[in-house]
Amino acid sequence: MDGVPVSDEIDPRIERSRHHVLIATVDLLREVGYSRLTIEAVAARSGVAKSTIYRHWPGKVELVTDAFTTLQRRDAEPPPGPVRDRVAAVLTGMVESLTAPAHLACVMPALIDAAEHSPEMAMLSGRLAEESAVPLRKVLDDAVETGELPPDTDTGLLADSLVGPIVLCRLFHRRPVTADEVPTLVEQTLPHVGPVPTRSPA
Amino acid sequence: MDGVPVSDEIDPRIERSRHHVLIATVDLLREVGYSRLTIEAVAARSGVAKSTIYRHWPGKVELVTDAFTTLQRRDAEPPPGPVRDRVAAVLTGMVESLTAPAHLACVMPALIDAAEHSPEMAMLSGRLAEESAVPLRKVLDDAVETGELPPDTDTGLLADSLVGPIVLCRLFHRRPVTADEVPTLVEQTLPHVGPVPTRSPA
Amino acid sequence: MDGVPVSDEIDPRIERSRHHVLIATVDLLREVGYSRLTIEAVAARSGVAKSTIYRHWPGKVELVTDAFTTLQRRDAEPPPGPVRDRVAAVLTGMVESLTAPAHLACVMPALIDAAEHSPEMAMLSGRLAEESAVPLRKVLDDAVETGELPPDTDTGLLADSLVGPIVLCRLFHRRPVTADEVPTLVEQTLPHVGPVPTRSPA
Amino acid sequence: MDGVPVSDEIDPRIERSRHHVLIATVDLLREVGYSRLTIEAVAARSGVAKSTIYRHWPGKVELVTDAFTTLQRRDAEPPPGPVRDRVAAVLTGMVESLTAPAHLACVMPALIDAAEHSPEMAMLSGRLAEESAVPLRKVLDDAVETGELPPDTDTGLLADSLVGPIVLCRLFHRRPVTADEVPTLVEQTLPHVGPVPTRSPA
DNA sequence: GCTTAATCGAGACGGTACGTCGCGTCTTACG
DNA sequence: CGTAAGACGCGACGTACCGTCTCGATTAAGC
Numbered sequence: 001m002d003g004v005p006v007s008d009e010i011d012p013r014i015e016r017s018r019h020h021v022l023i024a025t026v027d028l029l030r031e032v033g034y035s036r037l038t039i040e041a042v043a044a045r046s047g048v049a050k051s052t053i054y055r056h057w058p059g060k061v062e063l064v065t066d067a068f069t070t071l072q073r074r075d076a077e078p079p080p081g082p083v084r085d086r087v088a089a090v091l092t093g094m095v096e097s098l099t100a101p102a103h104l105a106c107v108m109p110a111l112i113d114a115a116e117h118s119p120e121m122a123m124l125s126g127r128l129a130e131e132s133a134v135p136l137r138k139v140l141d142d143a144v145e146t147g148e149l150p151p152d153t154d155t156g157l158l159a160d161s162l163v164g165p166i167v168l169c170r171l172f173h174r175r176p177v178t179a180d181e182v183p184t185l186v187e188q189t190l191p192h193v194g195p196v197p198t199r200s201p202a
Numbered sequence: 203m204d205g206v207p208v209s210d211e212i213d214p215r216i217e218r219s220r221h222h223v224l225i226a227t228v229d230l231l232r233e234v235g236y237s238r239l240t241i242e243a244v245a246a247r248s249g250v251a252k253s254t255i256y257r258h259w260p261g262k263v264e265l266v267t268d269a270f271t272t273l274q275r276r277d278a279e280p281p282p283g284p285v286r287d288r289v290a291a292v293l294t295g296m297v298e299s300l301t302a303p304a305h306l307a308c309v310m311p312a313l314i315d316a317a318e319h320s321p322e323m324a325m326l327s328g329r330l331a332e333e334s335a336v337p338l339r340k341v342l343d344d345a346v347e348t349g350e351l352p353p354d355t356d357t358g359l360l361a362d363s364l365v366g367p368i369v370l371c372r373l374f375h376r377r378p379v380t381a382d383e384v385p386t387l388v389e390q391t392l393p394h395v396g397p398v399p400t401r402s403p404a
Numbered sequence: 405m406d407g408v409p410v411s412d413e414i415d416p417r418i419e420r421s422r423h424h425v426l427i428a429t430v431d432l433l434r435e436v437g438y439s440r441l442t443i444e445a446v447a448a449r450s451g452v453a454k455s456t457i458y459r460h461w462p463g464k465v466e467l468v469t470d471a472f473t474t475l476q477r478r479d480a481e482p483p484p485g486p487v488r489d490r491v492a493a494v495l496t497g498m499v500e501s502l503t504a505p506a507h508l509a510c511v512m513p514a515l516i517d518a519a520e521h522s523p524e525m526a527m528l529s530g531r532l533a534e535e536s537a538v539p540l541r542k543v544l545d546d547a548v549e550t551g552e553l554p555p556d557t558d559t560g561l562l563a564d565s566l567v568g569p570i571v572l573c574r575l576f577h578r579r580p581v582t583a584d585e586v587p588t589l590v591e592q593t594l595p596h597v598g599p600v601p602t603r604s605p606a
Numbered sequence: 607m608d609g610v611p612v613s614d615e616i617d618p619r620i621e622r623s624r625h626h627v628l629i630a631t632v633d634l635l636r637e638v639g640y641s642r643l644t645i646e647a648v649a650a651r652s653g654v655a656k657s658t659i660y661r662h663w664p665g666k667v668e669l670v671t672d673a674f675t676t677l678q679r680r681d682a683e684p685p686p687g688p689v690r691d692r693v694a695a696v697l698t699g700m701v702e703s704l705t706a707p708a709h710l711a712c713v714m715p716a717l718i719d720a721a722e723h724s725p726e727m728a729m730l731s732g733r734l735a736e737e738s739a740v741p742l743r744k745v746l747d748d749a750v751e752t753g754e755l756p757p758d759t760d761t762g763l764l765a766d767s768l769v770g771p772i773v774l775c776r777l778f779h780r781r782p783v784t785a786d787e788v789p790t791l792v793e794q795t796l797p798h799v800g801p802v803p804t805r806s807p808a
Numbered sequence: 809g810c811t812t813a814a815t816c817g818a819g820a821c822g823g824t825a826c827g828t829c830g831c832g833t834c835t836t837a838c839g
Numbered sequence: 840c841g842t843a844a845g846a847c848g849c850g851a852c853g854t855a856c857c858g859t860c861t862c863g864a865t866t867a868a869g870c
Contacts, residue, residue, distance in 0.1 A: 565794060
């Protein structure tokens with residue numbers, strides 16, 4: 001009859017609940033990982049009722065997705081200098097991220113596992129991966145433009161070749177990659193140009 | 203000597219149960235995927251009691267791991283030829299492994315996540331990773347020995363640089379790396395040594 | 405006199421809400437029965453907000469009670485004639501009430517159970533019982549006054565003796581007492597006076 | 607294949623669980639009534655897991671039914687003497703039953719409410735009611751046979767007329783009927799037959 | 809072949825978490 | 840103000856699997 005909330009303002013309670021839940025979700029993800037994350041635990045931790053959580057998110061996957069997207073971090077801007085230094089700088093930052101205990105990256109394994117079970121999480125995982133690769137890609141693309149790297153360089157593949165080993169080390173060898181290993185990696189992976197200008201495309 | 207059954211022959215019942223369970227596990231993995239795989243379902247499908255399954259395997263991850271390692275073990279043997287070709291061959295095998303629908307690789311995400319929360323699983327994860335890297339390491343070590351690669355090459359890092367991008371692609375971009383991308387990867391990653399003038403493009 | 409709205413006219417909105425709710429309540433009672441009746445459903449059906457319903461009634465029992473007493477209030481007025489006929493008439497009305505599909509009687513079991521554990525509900529239960537016994541008591545009291553019944557008759561006990569079997573039948577045997585059983589009941593229960601004057605008091 | 611438990615002996619664990627659950631159920635029925643009885647509470651009280659309860663009983667109705675039937679009481683045998691005395695004795699026993707704190711009758715309100723929710727409970731309720739009426743019926747039938755009561759007496763109706771007021775008093779007036787009210791009830795309800803002139807007031 | 813002890817199936821058990829429902833309270837904005 | 844709309848904390852629902860644990864019944868092994 002009446003009482004239709006034509007208001008453009010949303011109920012503050014909703015936002016409050018949302019926030020509490022997302023905080024609790026990220027905390028728990030860090031503590032126990034995705035697969036052992038429980039809606040029940042999120043409810044208990046956040047002080048928000050289970051039914052309210054289900055009122056806002058269809059399930060665990062969507063909740064975690066939302067948690068990641070909402071609490072997304074700000075990326076560092078590419079530093080100046082020659083390619084090798086710039087790449088090394090970006091990678092060093094990455095390495096430190098993977099080591100830091102309270103960083104979003106701690107949740108990576110959970111994210112990987114989640115992505116395996118749901119297309120939504122897979123999309124999120126891919127998006128996050130791409131976004132976090134942006135600075136590196138930019139450095140490489142710039143280098144291609146300035147001629148520091150061959151014009152036919154597949155910067156996507158190159159970025160993966162740089163980041164891959166670091167991630168691999170973290171995930172499987174479970175050894176925190178140290179910053180002083182980065183130069184070797186860069187040296188070994190980046191194509192040597194300049195005096196070697198005669199490389200022909202495949 | 204004594205009453206202890208020192209026999210090297212194991213009880214055929216055990217082997218029979220094991221076999222039924224592993225078959226059922228692989229079947230179910232193909233049908234419902236890893237995350238929806240249930241010990242209960244494996245028991246029902248295999249006709250083997252739940253308690254018997256738990257008698258043989260500590261949990262789901264180990265069961266699935268065992269299922270793959272036992273039934274689908276296909277350690278690619280190092281092929282003959284120049285390094286680049288041999289590396290390419292190993293990587294191609296790896297790429298195909300990651301693409302196969304019911305392969306050990308499909309537990310990888312679960313393994314990664316599990317390793318994050320239990321030392322035992324971390325050990326298993328590391329061991330499996332190392333084992334599956336053995337063929338590649340062997341090829342690289344051989345190449346160092348024959349002089350095809352510089353004597354100071356860090357073959358561990360090099361192996362990671364080769365495998366890393368593939369795994370990264372699988373886990374984050376969630377794009378099945380194709381076999382025809384392997385040559386580019388090898389070309390870009392393996393150091394170009396000495397004269398090696400006789401190399402012809404693929 | 406003062407600012408207080410002493411008006412004997414009540415807010416028409418209240419009356420409108422009340423009416424809608426009571427209608428919906430009775431409808432739903434007929435459709436799904438008492439135990440499956442839901443305040444939520446009443447709100448949805450009536451278009452009245454849940455909070456409004458709770459503003460007017462403490463709970464389901466009171467709502468249903470009110471629905472019947474308000475909408476179906478048909479206090480049978482004592483008919484004229486000899487006691488036996490008048491009693492029979494009242495009891496027949498009662499019997500029919502207990503048989504009607506969506507009648508107050510359907511709350512009776514819930515009321516009994518509730519009364520067992522809450523003083524408030526016990527009071528309500530008692531009040532309703534007394535109120536619904538009023539017509540019968542009046543007939544009996546009148547009969548005592550006119551000499552149709554002995555002057556020392558315990559009309560309370562007598563009323564219970566008349567109503568008891570009917571209620572008992574409804575609650576335990578769960579057989580809808582038929583109207584044609586009433587005369588037998590009356591005949592058997594009411595003391596025979598007149599030609600049997602020699603009855604001595606207890 | 608094998609392992610079929612052809613044993614006629616039942617698992618003792620089942621019987622143990624059953625017993626604990628039924629005890630807890632009756633206790634809770636007494637304390638909170640049928641409608642407020644909760645499977646969850648039964649589980650907590652009995653120390654038996656919820657899932658085990660659901661393994662044995664489809665739902666609350668069946669559980670309560672089982673509780674009642676299992677814990678059925680033994681009925682008192684009809685005493686000797688003249689009808690009035692015998693009836694009075696039976697009714698006195700009934701009255702005491704309704705007052706006793708640890709008796710099945712304490713649960714009558716719950717039973718009534720439960721009967722309203724399901725045909726099974728209704729059947730049970732009826733059966734229990736009939737069984738508990740047996741002694742009284744027997745006394746009345748005997749009296750008809752010996753001529754103490756008119757041969758055309760409807761003993762069923764008569765029994766209800768005797769029991770009805772007592773139950774009514776208990777359920778609605780919520781007054782524990784005292785044993786000394788029984789004689790008046792009997793006097794008022796039982797038909798005065800034949801000459802029987804020698805009756806002296808109590 | 810005849811024990812005897814290992815192994816088995818069946819499935820009951822105490823649990824944990826699920827996702828849903830309805831409760832009764834409370835908040836917001838409207839008329 | 841009383842209201843419609845509906846968010847909220849809460850508690851119970853009935854289900855699905857978990858991993859543990861008796862149970863006999865069934866074998867395979869060693870006497």
